[in-house]
Amino acid sequence: MATPGLTALGMKGLLRYWRTLKRFWGSALASQMEYQVNLLIEVLAMAGNLAGSLLLLWLIYGRGQQLGGWSLDAALVVLGIYTLLDGVSSTLLRPNLGAIVTQVQQGTLDFVLLKPIDSQFWLSTRTLSPWGLPEIVTGLGLAIWAALRAGARPGVATLLGGALMLLSSVVILYSLWFVLATTSIWFVKTWNVTEVLRAALSAGRYPISAYPAGLRTLFTVVLPVAFLTTVPAEAILGRASGMWLLLSVAVATASLLFSRWFWRLALRDYTSASS
Amino acid sequence: MRVWRQGDAPRRKRSLGQLVWGLGRRLHHGWRVARALFSSQYALMLEYRAETALWALSGILPFIMLGIWSQLAVPPAGLGPGSGADAGGIGLDQVQLSRYFLCAFVARQFSVAWVVYAFEEDALQGRLSPYLLQPLQPLWRYVAAHLAEQLTRLPFVVLIAAVFFLLQPAALWIPSPARIVATVLAIWLAFSINFLMQSCIAILCFWSERASALERLLFIPYLFLSGLVAPLQVFPPALRAAAHWTPFPYMVAFPAQLLAGGAVPIAASFAAMVGWISLLLPITLLLWRAGVRRYSAMGA
Numbered sequence: 001m002a003t004p005g006l007t008a009l010g011m012k013g014l015l016r017y018w019r020t021l022k023r024f025w026g027s028a029l030a031s032q033m034e035y036q037v038n039l040l041i042e043v044l045a046m047a048g049n050l051a052g053s054l055l056l057l058w059l060i061y062g063r064g065q066q067l068g069g070w071s072l073d074a075a076l077v078v079l080g081i082y083t084l085l086d087g088v089s090s091t092l093l094r095p096n097l098g099a100i101v102t103q104v105q106q107g108t109l110d111f112v113l114l115k116p117i118d119s120q121f122w123l124s125t126r127t128l129s130p131w132g133l134p135e136i137v138t139g140l141g142l143a144i145w146a147a148l149r150a151g152a153r154p155g156v157a158t159l160l161g162g163a164l165m166l167l168s169s170v171v172i173l174y175s176l177w178f179v180l181a182t183t184s185i186w187f188v189k190t191w192n193v194t195e196v197l198r199a200a201l202s203a204g205r206y207p208i209s210a211y212p213a214g215l216r217t218l219f220t221v222v223l224p225v226a227f228l229t230t231v232p233a234e235a236i237l238g239r240a241s242g243m244w245l246l247l248s249v250a251v252a253t254a255s256l257l258f259s260r261w262f263w264r265l266a267l268r269d270y271t272s273a274s275s
Numbered sequence: 276m277r278v279w280r281q282g283d284a285p286r287r288k289r290s291l292g293q294l295v296w297g298l299g300r301r302l303h304h305g306w307r308v309a310r311a312l313f314s315s316q317y318a319l320m321l322e323y324r325a326e327t328a329l330w331a332l333s334g335i336l337p338f339i340m341l342g343i344w345s346q347l348a349v350p351p352a353g354l355g356p357g358s359g360a361d362a363g364g365i366g367l368d369q370v371q372l373s374r375y376f377l378c379a380f381v382a383r384q385f386s387v388a389w390v391v392y393a394f395e396e397d398a399l400q401g402r403l404s405p406y407l408l409q410p411l412q413p414l415w416r417y418v419a420a421h422l423a424e425q426l427t428r429l430p431f432v433v434l435i436a437a438v439f440f441l442l443q444p445a446a447l448w449i450p451s452p453a454r455i456v457a458t459v460l461a462i463w464l465a466f467s468i469n470f471l472m473q474s475c476i477a478i479l480c481f482w483s484e485r486a487s488a489l490e491r492l493l494f495i496p497y498l499f500l501s502g503l504v505a506p507l508q509v510f511p512p513a514l515r516a517a518a519h520w521t522p523f524p525y526m527v528a529f530p531a532q533l534l535a536g537g538a539v540p541i542a543a544s545f546a547a548m549v550g551w552i553s554l555l556l557p558i559t560l561l562l563w564r565a566g567v568r569r570y571s572a573m574g575a
Contacts, residue, residue, distance in 0.1 A: 041488045045495065052499035059509055065347050192329035199333045203342075211342040214442075 020117065021125055028095075028127040042090070042131040046083070046138060053079055053205055068209030073150035075207060077233040080143030081166070082205045085228060087135030088170055089177075095129045097181040098194075104184050113267070120263050124178065147236045158238040161245060165232035168252035172224055173201075175255035178263070185266040204229040227251050312416060316423035324427060331431040334383050338439070340504045341376035345369055366508050371535070373446035375506050377439055378531035382458075383503060384432050385425050386465040386526055390417045391490045394477035399484075407567065414474060414563070421470065450534055457541065461530040464548040468522050471555035478559070481566035496521065502528025522551045 032038075057079070061072045070078070100123055103109040113119050152158065180193050200223055208216055208230040219225035231248045234240035320327065348369055367375065394417065397403045406413040440447045450458070476493065479486040498504065500523040507515055507528045518524050525548050532539045 035485075037485065038488070041485070041492065045491055048492065048495035052495060052504075055499060056504055059505060059511075060343075060347065062511075067343070068346065187325075192326050192333065195333040196329055196335075199335050200339075202336060203339045206343060210346055212346055215339075215342045 017117075017121065024126055025128045029130055032128075032130055038131045039134075043134050046135050049086075050079075050083065050138070050142075068207050068211070070207045070209065071150060073146045074233070074237055076146035077143045077150065077236055078207050078229050079205055080139045080141070080146060081169070081229045081232050081236075082139070083142060084136055084139030084166070085169065085173055085204070087132040087137075087139055088173065089132070091129055091132030091136065092125070093174060093177045095127045096124050097177045099123075099126070100181040101184040109270070113270075119267070120178070120260065124174070143233070143236060150237055152237045155238070158236065161238075161240060162232065162236040165235040165240070165245065165248055168248045169228045169232050171252040172227055172255050175252075175259040176224075178259045179255075182259070182263050182266045185270050201225060201228065207233065224251055224255075308411065309415075309419070312419040313423060316416075316419045317426060320420070320423045320427045327424060327427045328431050330387075331384060331428050331435065334380060334387075337376040337380040337383065337503055341372060344376075344505065344509075345372050348372055367506060370446050371537075372506070373439075373443050374448065374535040375531055375537070377436060377446065378458075378534040379503055379527050381432060381436070381534065382462055382465065382527045382530040384428060385462045386469050386530075388421060388466065388469040388473040390414075390421070390470060391473045391477040391480075391487050393417060393420065394474075395480050395487050398480050403570075407570075412563075414559075417474075418470065421466070425466075448536070450536060454533060454536065458530050458534040461525075461533055461545070461548070464545070464552065465526040465530055468526055468548065468551050468555065471552065471559050472522070474559050475555070475562055478562045478566045481570050497523050497526065500524060501526050502531060506532075519547075522548075525551070 057067075057072065057075060060067060061075075066072075067075050100109075103112065103123075112122055115122060148154075176197060177194065180197060183193065203211070203215075203219055204225045208219055208226040211219065216226075220227075227248050231240060231244055235245065344367075348367060394403075397406070403413065406416065472493065473490060476486055476489050479489065500518045500521055502524055507518065507524055510518065525544060529539060529544045529548075533541070
């Protein structure tokens with residue numbers, strides 16, 4: 001399968017991908033607008049989840065304790081980023097990557113592979129569910145509001161660092177999901193793995209230093225939960241060290257390249273649904 | 276597959292002996308149906324062992340929360356080697372916390388219900404119509420599927436608990452036999468409440484295709500009030516009292532405390548659970564009858 005890497009494409013190729021993306025999302029939005037009751041459900045679910053998380057933080061901070069040395073406002077930044085990432089998952093990751101397993105099961109993946117476009121790009125961006133947007137907006141708002149209350153001074157360096165770290169965490173999250181979704185090429189029924197991933201990632205609601213040493217190592221080295229919420233929160237609060245920023249970008253790049261390599265590897269073994 | 280055979284004799288006046296004999300036959304018949312249903316569902320579930328293992332693993336939330344709470348229970352440096360109760364002001368020491376969250380994990384594992392997803396799929400794919408023709412309330416089929424799945428889950432839960440005790444040997448304990456029996460009963464009642472609540476939502480599939488979204492909403496109070504993320508002891512008294520007006524604390528916190536050996540009002544809690552079941556059961560059956568009438572009215 002000749003799939004030219006994105007880097008190998010010229011300016012013209014990039015433009016073509018951009019136009020395709022606009023078409024994809026335009027049609028997805030048009031069809032999703034048919035189900036506006038979903039908006040209500042998603043907003044209610046978000047409000048409930050946030051209320052529950054706040055309740056828990058209140059239980060802890062209300063008795064004068066702290067989560068791993070983080071003040072309440074700083075911990076709220078982490079919660080905001082978690083909410084933001086959850087919104088990204090339900091806007092982009094779940095609708096697209098959840099469909100991969102169905103395509104493998106039904107054999108429609110063949111059609112995707114035949115299209116004159118990068119298959120990973122097609123599978124990762126084909127559709128968009130706008131109902132995660134309230135979560136993205138609320139999460140970002142909460143993170144910024146709490147950061148200001150915690151005494152963060154908005155400067156160019158903080159803004160750039162925070163944006164870069166958020167981008168890294170989205171890339172890491174995407175790569176994790178995509179690699180897991182890719183395994184469905186070999187084991188069709190592994191979709192439940194993503195439930196395990198979601199359960200494990202819920203550890204990212206709280207700063208990583210709130211965990212005992214063993215779990216902290218696990219959530220940094222094995223499953224990069226620390227890079228998903230804690231490191232971006234540190235960057236937004238303006239107290240991330242350069243070493244952590246570099247490390248986060250490195251992890252993001254490595255996981256994206258790995259997901260790409262893994263997808264190619266899987267396609268080499270792919271023999272379609274019937275054979 | 277023919278599981279059910281009903282030999283309903285024409286109605287006539289029966290003597291007491293005939294009545295008893297008829298009742299016995301009926302019970303025997305019910306037992307045979309239950310056995311056939313359960314064993315066929317168990318065979319089906321064994322095919323999905325890998326999936327069940329992953330489902331079991333996806334219930335690790337109590338262990339994550341144990342990480343958070345045990346850090347809070349650790350006495351701050353300088354207070355001396357208390358290692359003891361109430362060091363962090365949460366009223367539970369490290370060992371009690373470990374046991375509680377392990378038990379919460381177990382209680383959750385054996386009270387999980389997924390009837391709304393199975394039912395939605397069956398309804399959308401048209402498998403429900405043949406089920407409705409069989410002279411067996413289709414919900415029994417889902418009950419059997421859940422119980423069979425719990426049996427396939429058992430080895431994985433034992434394995435996870437074994438790993439837990441390897442990592443935390445101090446938390447190892449043997450509950451008294453009476454507590455074990457009471458816990459099994461409590462978890463079974465918790466499963467019944469969960470199953471009935473989800474069935475009510477599942478039946479709403481007859482009216483709306485988005486019924487499973489309601490299940491997502493219902494899961495949120497369950498998550499925060501059931502005791503999965505925090506032991507109810509750390510709740511302020513007013514909030515704890517409010518939570519006990521909902522069925523959620525009985526679904527995880529009560530069985531977990533029962534097994535972990537905490538002091539719980541056993542009789543009152545069991546009474547509350549039975550109360551919730553006797554409230555939910557008629558609602559489920561009424562909704563079911565209305566739903567089926569609507570389903571047939573659609574001409575399906």
